[in-house]
Every structure is written in C-alpha cells, then in structure tokens.
Amino acid sequence: MRALLINAGLFFFVMIIGYSSVLGIKWVMSEPMVVKGDFSLHREASSKKVLFYGTDWCPICEKTRTYFKARKVDYDELNPEKDEQVMTNYLLTESKGYPVIIIGNTMIYGFNVDEVESALKENGLI
Template identity: 35%
Template sequence: MANYKNLIKTAASYGLIVAAGLGAGYAVNVVPAMLKPAYVEGDYSAYFPNAQTKVVLYGTSWCQYCAKARDYLKTNNIPYVDLDIEQSEQARRQHAALGGGGVPVLLVGDRKMTGFNPSALQSAIKELGG
C-alpha cells in the first residue's frame, strides 16, 4: 500500500514537471508577441505608389492572415494596394527593406503593422480619417 502511494506521488510530480515545462515553452513563444507594439510609426511615403494611396498590404496568396486582412479591408470598403511578395521582385525588395519578418505587412499612413491585428488596423484607418 505504501509503495502504491509513493508511485502515485512520483507520477503526480512528473506530471507537474511536464505541465510546467509545457507552460514555460508556450510562454516563451507567446509573451514576446504580447509585449511587441501593435505598430511602428515612421515615414513610409516612399512605399506608396501615389499620393492617393494610404494603405499598402505586402502578403502572399497562401497566408491566412493576409486573407483576413484583405477581407477586412474589402468589407470596410477601404481602398488598398495589394502586393504579393512571391509574385513581384519589387514587392519582395520593399518588404525586405521594411524589415520583412513575416506577412502580412500593412502600411497605413505613417504606421507599419506586421501581422493582422483588427483593432490596430481599425485605429490606423480611423487616424487617416477613414
């Protein structure tokens, strides 16, 4: 009976160690993204094809977050320029010059956003007066 209790305690201890390790591994991936600002401000005017363009999306055809960003922009009737970094060498160079780091990269006025963040995108559009 005592041996059975020790076995249960040992198994529970190992279970807690594994759970703590999984939790720490998850936190290592998630926490930095939570601490990262939603956007970076700067002068991105060189990346807009003309003075009327206020939103540019750098993405790919297969990226689900690019698709969500496109859908958001279309649903909200926001005009934008869609640049596929796999189909256009110029778009690939511009994306790299902006720091790359994944897709989508959205330029909205003086804000650069990496990834799709609906609230940050909405705030940036509102800042443009749109």
C-alpha cells in the same frame, strides 16, 4: 562509443529544433509590432493610403483582405513573391512574416483589428 555519440548528436539536434519551435510560436502568438514613420518608399507603386504586403497562401493575409473589403477600404496588396521590386521593398520592412500593413504613417506587423482600426481612423478612412 559510436552509438553514444550518435545519440548525443540526435539529442542536441532535437533540443535545438524544439527550442526553435518554441521561439517561433512565441513570435506568432505575440502582439503585432506597430511603427510610426515615413513609409513613402513603399508608396512608389501605389497612390492609395492603405497597402499591405501579403501572399496568396497566407491565411492572415486573407483575413486582412476580408476585413478591408467588408469595410470598403480602398487598398493595394503587394505580393513580394510575384514582383522583384516589391520583394526588395518588403525586405526593408525587416518583417518576419505576413502581412505587413501600411496605413498613412503607421506600419503594422501582423493583423490586429484594434491597431488597424486605430490607424484607419487616424487617417480619416473609416
């Protein structure tokens, strides 16, 4: 009986982990969300029109940096892991990951070239 309970517990544990993984992959593979609004709170630390929340270890953040540098876009990167106030502001974005890009009145969750270019053009930055 004890072995049956242990096996049943392991089965449910594996099922929960597996389902969570599927949800995580679904979120990562989905299109980034784009939100329009007033993001002036996030600009308190920067006067630049383009900023993004990112980390040193995030490969998508590195793609974002490379993209901005290649197009000579003037931006500020805010790293929530290095500054407590930045972390407080990042948490207000309700993001599940990095990067979170703010261009003018557009917030983009994740990195999508079409969305970023559209926001840059809308703000006269490219």
